Amino acid sequence: MKPSTIGKQIQQNLLALISLIVAISALSYTSWRNEISEDNRNHRAAGFEIMREAAHFQLLVDQATFSDSAQFDPIQGWVRVNLILSLSRLMSEEIQNRAANLKLVWSENWSSIMEDKNSNRMVSESISQLVTSVSKHLERLK
Structure with missing residues (x-):
């Protein structure tokens, strides 16, 4: 029996080696794509939740300023602002900064907020900037 050389073994098993390389490449790409897709899903979910909470927060702010201020509960505002801040940690740095700014303005x-319409304007502007940043971020997702 004549010993096989490495070159002959590669030649005899070339199809198997190519198949192995293709399989590993496909698995790597699929794993990478799944990670990107999951990250995008998380960004979308967090973004929509931020926008929903921002809308509820805007309603609270407007009711405090323009409606019956006896029903104003600042604790609800703090809860919403802190939830927005927590959710922003799943988003871009720009959105995190906007959420931190919203908390500062609040x-x-x-x-x-009940007596001064300028306070309402400042909080509303901060909410609007946050929602605009979230919308732009969501548009950029692939």
Whole structure:
């Protein structure tokens, strides 16, 4: 029996080697694509939740300023702002900064929101900037 050389073994098993390379490449690509898809799903879910909470928060702010202020509960505002801030950690740095800014603006204006329409304007502007950033981020997802 004549010993086989490496070259002959590769030649005899070339189809198997090519199949192995293709299989590993396909598995790697599929895994990478699944990771990207899951990340995008998380961004979408967090983005939609932020936008929903921002809308509820805007309603609370407007009711405090323009409706019966006796029903105003600042704790609800703090809960919504903190939830938005928590959800923003799943998003881009820009959105995290917008959410942190919203919390800062809220902390500076919540106590005067019932009497001062300028406080409402400042909080509303911060909410609007956050929602715009989230919308742009969601549009960029592939």
